[in-house]
Amino acid sequence: MNAVVTLHGLYKDYETDAGPVPALRYLDLSIEAGEFVAIMGPSGSGKSTLMNLLGCLDVATSGEYLLNGRDVGGLSQNELAEVRSSVIGFVFQGFNLLPRASLATNVALPLVYQRVERRARRERAAAILQQVGLGDRLDSLPPRISGGQQQRVAIARALVTNPRLILADEPTGNLDSVTGREIMTLFQRINRDSGISIILVTHDLNVAHYATRLVYLVDGTIQYDGAVAEFHEPAPELP
Amino acid sequence: MILFSLLEALQAMAANRLRTLLTAMGIMIGVAAVVLMVSIGEGTQKQVTDSIKSMGANMLVVRSGSHSHGGVRGGAGGVQSLTEQDAHAIALLPGALLAAPMVQSGVQVVYGPNNWGTTAIGTTADYLQIRNWELASGRDFSDSEMQSGMRVAMIGQDVASELFGRDDPVGRMMRIQQSPFRIIGLLSIKGQSLDGRSQDDAILVPLRTAQRQLFGSRFQGSVSFIMVQAVDDAAMTPLQRNIGLLLRQRHHLADKADDDFSVTNMAEVTETASQITGMLSILLGAIASISLFVGGIGIMNIMIVSVTERTREIGIRMALGARRSDIMLQFLMESVIITVAGGVVGIFAGIGLSLLASEMFGIWAVITPMPIVLAFFVSMAVGVFFGLYPARKAALMRPIDALRYQG
Ligand SMILES: Nc1ncnc2c1ncn2[C@@H]1O[C@H](COP(=O)(O)OP(=O)(O)OP(=O)(O)O)[C@@H](O)[C@H]1O
Ligand SMILES: [Mg+2]
Numbered sequence: 001m002n003a004v005v006t007l008h009g010l011y012k013d014y015e016t017d018a019g020p021v022p023a024l025r026y027l028d029l030s031i032e033a034g035e036f037v038a039i040m041g042p043s044g045s046g047k048s049t050l051m052n053l054l055g056c057l058d059v060a061t062s063g064e065y066l067l068n069g070r071d072v073g074g075l076s077q078n079e080l081a082e083v084r085s086s087v088i089g090f091v092f093q094g095f096n097l098l099p100r101a102s103l104a105t106n107v108a109l110p111l112v113y114q115r116v117e118r119r120a121r122r123e124r125a126a127a128i129l130q131q132v133g134l135g136d137r138l139d140s141l142p143p144r145i146s147g148g149q150q151q152r153v154a155i156a157r158a159l160v161t162n163p164r165l166i167l168a169d170e171p172t173g174n175l176d177s178v179t180g181r182e183i184m185t186l187f188q189r190i191n192r193d194s195g196i197s198i199i200l201v202t203h204d205l206n207v208a209h210y211a212t213r214l215v216y217l218v219d220g221t222i223q224y225d226g227a228v229a230e231f232h233e234p235a236p237e238l239p
Numbered sequence: 240m241i242l243f244s245l246l247e248a249l250q251a252m253a254a255n256r257l258r259t260l261l262t263a264m265g266i267m268i269g270v271a272a273v274v275l276m277v278s279i280g281e282g283t284q285k286q287v288t289d290s291i292k293s294m295g296a297n298m299l300v301v302r303s304g305s306h307s308h309g310g311v312r313g314g315a316g317g318v319q320s321l322t323e324q325d326a327h328a329i330a331l332l333p334g335a336l337l338a339a340p341m342v343q344s345g346v347q348v349v350y351g352p353n354n355w356g357t358t359a360i361g362t363t364a365d366y367l368q369i370r371n372w373e374l375a376s377g378r379d380f381s382d383s384e385m386q387s388g389m390r391v392a393m394i395g396q397d398v399a400s401e402l403f404g405r406d407d408p409v410g411r412m413m414r415i416q417q418s419p420f421r422i423i424g425l426l427s428i429k430g431q432s433l434d435g436r437s438q439d440d441a442i443l444v445p446l447r448t449a450q451r452q453l454f455g456s457r458f459q460g461s462v463s464f465i466m467v468q469a470v471d472d473a474a475m476t477p478l479q480r481n482i483g484l485l486l487r488q489r490h491h492l493a494d495k496a497d498d499d500f501s502v503t504n505m506a507e508v509t510e511t512a513s514q515i516t517g518m519l520s521i522l523l524g525a526i527a528s529i530s531l532f533v534g535g536i537g538i539m540n541i542m543i544v545s546v547t548e549r550t551r552e553i554g555i556r557m558a559l560g561a562r563r564s565d566i567m568l569q570f571l572m573e574s575v576i577i578t579v580a581g582g583v584v585g586i587f588a589g590i591g592l593s594l595l596a597s598e599m600f601g602i603w604a605v606i607t608p609m610p611i612v613l614a615f616f617v618s619m620a621v622g623v624f625f626g627l628y629p630a631r632k633a634a635l636m637r638p639i640d641a642l643r644y645q646g
Binding site: 052055057058077078081082084085086090092096098100101109110112113114115118157161 | 240242243250251254551552555556557558559560561562563564565637638639642
């Protein structure tokens with residue numbers, strides 16, 4: 001078995017003033033290497049919560065999470081940082097680039113925390129930016145380029161460490177549909193060419209169609225898990 | 240990694256130039272104050288040690304009049320109880336090397352049209368030896384000049400320049416209180432005494448000349464001081480006691496009578512003086528340190544603001560694999576750069592101010608490398624100390640909270 005992600009009875013609740021709010025209820029899920037998974041579900045169904053747990057940015061209340069076969073429950077903050085650095089690449093809805101650093105510096109940032117030497121960092125960043133079609137904009141600043149271009153830079157940054165898994169929470173949420181399609185094509189190409197697993201959250205079934213598998217969450221439980229083509233989105237509940 | 244954080248810190252600082260500048264200014268003022276205060280303290284201390292050294296080594300001073308309750312009380316009708324013979328007797332005590340009797344009084348000296356008020360000291364040739372005072376030119380009193388009380392004088396540098404300008408005074412005649420005196424010697428520069436007066440503003444004449452011809456009837460065979468030099472440091476205390484015993488005997492004092500003289504151990508005086516100046520240095524340094532501390536609080540304040548502002552950025556970095564130590568280093572680096580930059584500028588400002596102070600106000604400021612090196616490392620330490628809390632605050636954030644932060 002070659003699972004990148006294995007969840008057993010993953011449970012997460014948030015402590016609030018009104019008591020604990022359950023966000024994920026006993027999830028069982030397994031994602032193989034090279035899979036491209038879209039996660040959908042109504043607002044508040046726990047998609048972001050799941051992504052944060054998968055990305056080792058937060059820890060589950062109970063249950064088991066194996067990343068690359070390694071149990072990440074009970075790891076220290078530094079060990080989690082190490083796991084994020086070596087296994088995972090993040091793409092955020094709001095791009096989250098450092099506005100004052102050049103594109104090349106932004107892309108190279110994860111390598112800094114892997115203690116890669118400066119020259120090698122820059123070479124690698126240039127090569128990856130080339131792959132996402134921004135090879136001629138190495139020294140531009142993020143605020144000077146379009147949203148679609150910024151998201152390409154963010155994808156390049158996620159790719160630069162050669163991760164096993166890319167996690168993207170609504171990566172097209174801030175983009176128009178045409179640009180969104182370009183970004184999704186890029187994800188598809190990365191998934192096919194390098195076999196990196198991609199897990200992506202979206203509200204748009206059209207976006208989900210670029211994936212090979214769809215997981216549909218409702219109230220913190222999995223309602224559907226299967227091929228995207230066979231999924232029929234339930235009609236949104238009227239408020 | 241260090242180099243990278245350095246560059247990043249510089250970038251972050253460049254993005255907030257005014258803020259960085261103002262924060263660094265706080266440190267700069269603090270460091271400048273430390274350097275200034277310490278150099279003033281050191282200057283004062285050096286001034287004191289210099290004048291102590293110029294006083295002569297292992298010296299005891301015997302004074303006429305009793306020394307009670309900290310004050311010198313003159314004998315009835317200003318009678319001077321000490322005599323030249325007392326000095327000779329003291330010189331024969333074990334542990335005593337030399338003893339010079341002396342009288343002194345203010346006089347007017349005149350050369351041509353130049354007129355100057357100074358202090359005349361009537362003493363013996365031993366005086367110069369005890370004070371470790373050399374002649375710049377000319378010669379000492381001869382035995383016959385001492386014996387017969389001839390009108391010869393050695394003059395200090397201040398008197399020489401007042402009366403003769405740049406000319407060589409040796410061999411010339413001048414008037415002291417109307418009487419003509421031949422100048423036989425020019426004393427070397429001695430500098431300030433402990434009370435801040437110039438020791439070079441004085442003239443020396445033979446004891447007998449002063450007693451008989453200069454000071455009228457005030458010192459008929461008596462002297463006001465006897466300067467005594469002990470053979471070494473260890474001999475000082477026993478010698479001081481023995482002088483007391485000897486003089487009581489010589490002056491035929493009854494058992495219950497007060498001393499009609501006092502003996503001061505100059506080593507004790509100098510020790511007290513250097514203790515006081517040492518305390519002054521510490522006090523000045525402490526006052527200056529407060530402003531450095533205030534500067535440090537400024538750093539802490541700004542760094543806390545900076546951490547809060549960049550919470551989201553911290554979250555991004557953590558998501559991308561930054562360890563807590565990486566985040567910590569980043570912010571520490573920033574505060575250390577600010578303080579060290581402020582510190583270096585402050586050092587130069589402090590040196591400048593010290594020079595200005597000694598130039599304009601005649602304050603003694605001595606710049607030594609010690610406080611400068613110290614100020615540098617202290618400012619660095621201030622950066623680490625006051626940067627530590629904000630940096631820890633940044634490093635201990637949970638990545639998920641930092642990422643979710645809406646700035
Ligand atoms: N930090 C938090 N504190 C308390 N409750 C939270 C917190 N984050 C999320 N929740 C709650 O957990 C549940 C799941 O939230 P989550 O953000 O995972 O939903 P989502 O599926 O990503 O929604 P959306 O589509 O709006 O992004 C919701 O009920 C939400 O209110
Ligand atoms: Mg969400």
